Amino acid sequence: MPETNSSLIDTDLSDPRHFTDGPPFDVLAALRERDPVHLNPVGFAGEAFWSITRWDDINDCSRDSATFSSTGGSTIPGTAIFGDMQKLMMVSQDPPQHTQRRALLQKVFTPRVVADQAETIAAVINHLVDRVIADGRCDLVTDVTRPFPLLVIADMLGVPREDQAKLLGWSDAITSLQGAEDAAGALATAVEEMGEYLVGFIANRRSEPRDDLISRLIRTEVDGVSLNDMELLVSFAELMVAGNETTRSTLAGAIWLLIEHPDQLAELRANPDLAGDAAEEVLRYWTPNVYQARTVTRDVVVAGRELKQGERIAMWLCSANRDPARHDDPDRFDIHRQGTQHMSFGAGGRHHCLGAALARLELTIGLRVLLGRLEGLALDGPPVITPHTFLHALGSLPVRFTT
Numbered sequence: 001m002p003e004t005n006s007s008l009i010d011t012d013l014s015d016p017r018h019f020t021d022g023p024p025f026d027v028l029a030a031l032r033e034r035d036p037v038h039l040n041p042v043g044f045a046g047e048a049f050w051s052i053t054r055w056d057d058i059n060d061c062s063r064d065s066a067t068f069s070s071t072g073g074s075t076i077p078g079t080a081i082f083g084d085m086q087k088l089m090m091v092s093q094d095p096p097q098h099t100q101r102r103a104l105l106q107k108v109f110t111p112r113v114v115a116d117q118a119e120t121i122a123a124v125i126n127h128l129v130d131r132v133i134a135d136g137r138c139d140l141v142t143d144v145t146r147p148f149p150l151l152v153i154a155d156m157l158g159v160p161r162e163d164q165a166k167l168l169g170w171s172d173a174i175t176s177l178q179g180a181e182d183a184a185g186a187l188a189t190a191v192e193e194m195g196e197y198l199v200g201f202i203a204n205r206r207s208e209p210r211d212d213l214i215s216r217l218i219r220t221e222v223d224g225v226s227l228n229d230m231e232l233l234v235s236f237a238e239l240m241v242a243g244n245e246t247t248r249s250t251l252a253g254a255i256w257l258l259i260e261h262p263d264q265l266a267e268l269r270a271n272p273d274l275a276g277d278a279a280e281e282v283l284r285y286w287t288p289n290v291y292q293a294r295t296v297t298r299d300v301v302v303a304g305r306e307l308k309q310g311e312r313i314a315m316w317l318c319s320a321n322r323d324p325a326r327h328d329d330p331d332r333f334d335i336h337r338q339g340t341q342h343m344s345f346g347a348g349g350r351h352h353c354l355g356a357a358l359a360r361l362e363l364t365i366g367l368r369v370l371l372g373r374l375e376g377l378a379l380d381g382p383p384v385i386t387p388h389t390f391l392h393a394l395g396s397l398p399v400r401f402t403t
């Protein structure tokens with residue numbers, strides 16, 4: 001029996017079982033229409049929170065960091081991700097700590113530094129394609145897109161090639177996939193092992209600086225203040241982990257969407273200059289980071305609902321990206337949208353994704369290389385979405401191609 005609109009809006013959005021096909025867009029559409037600031041029932045995760053689903057409300061909350069604080073973390077209960085390290089990350093800070101940490105990171109993570117990565121990015125993705133191209137088939141996630149963003153950022157940070165596989169394993173465990181057996185144990189072990197590794201790595205760069213991001217971060221000061229060892233360690237981990245699952249699933253998701261839209265795939269092959277526009281539309285449509293959470297610091301009214309100090313909100317970025325008040329025909333995938341606006345890198349305000357330019361470059365170059373080298377792309381089995389409330393993650397995308 002089809003679910004009625006009223007039972008849809010009572011769906012517990014902290015329960016990953018409702019995310020087996022990705023974010024439940026039907027639930028979010030019903031919420032936007034009927035109860036755009038909705039108290040999520042106490043369910044799977046054992047704590048209530050407000051679901052905010054309209055573009056305009058999310059925009060207002062995200063920009064008001066005095067009322068909606070990040071210090072309680074960016075995830076709702078039930079999302080095992082980042083572990084204890086989350087509290088120390090910039091994404092979980094408010095001013096003045098956030099302002100200072102962000103200024104320091106921005107001094108080294110500049111647009112120029114990002115633009116200079118184009119060659120490395122192309123070399124990494126081409127190398128990953130080289131390993132599978134003769135087979136005529138691969139799992140695009142496990143073989144190609146999974147290692148791609150981590151290898152790029154590890155290179156930028158100065159991690160030696162021989163250590164990069166270890167970092168990939170730790171980073172995957174830290175964005176541990178909800179529901180996976182023993183995820184919490186694997187996460188704690190990864191945080192500990194990676195911490196030990198980074199202590200040695202940072203000590204080495206303090207005594208023998210090189211031309212890499214971590215050496216520059218060690219030297220950088222804002223108002224006479226620089227990062228201490230713990231802050232360096234956490235910043236390193238944040239840069240490494242933040243763009244990992246998001247970028248890899250977006251690139252694989254882009255290929256899946258294009259296979260399902262063969263006209264747009266053919267057009268993009270014929271005109272690779274459209275890759276940047278295609279990447280923006282994939283970011284909007286896929287929304288790799290499904291929501292961001294905040295904690296209410298004072299009693300406040302949002303869209304007629306009274307929110308109390310201490311309550312939690314989840315701003316559903318994936319819902320804002322499909323809000324018909326903002327986008328024409330929002331459920332249609334169309335790489336021709338002009339000036340696509342989306343909230344995939346954040347809904348505005350001080351926490352806007354620090355790695356957005358790098359992610360855009362990786363997606364654009366990644367698309368150009370994959371479409372340029374893998375002819376006749378087709379699914380070679382069913383794609384597998386990893387049920388996760390926070391990340392729109394693809395676990396597997398079997399494809400075949402001619403070479």
Ligand code: HEM
Binds near residue numbers: 074090092242346355
């Ligand atoms: C498709 C890829 C990516 C997506 C969808 C994404 C998404 C996001 C979102 C939604 C936020 C905002 C958090 C908030 O509002 O609280 C964010 C913040 C952040 N992202 Fe990304 N990200 C991506 C790639 C990257 C990459 C490649 C890096 C770095 C190498 C990165 C580093 C960060 C950092 C450090 C923050 C925290 C910024 C702050 O709190 O000031 N991200 N990202």
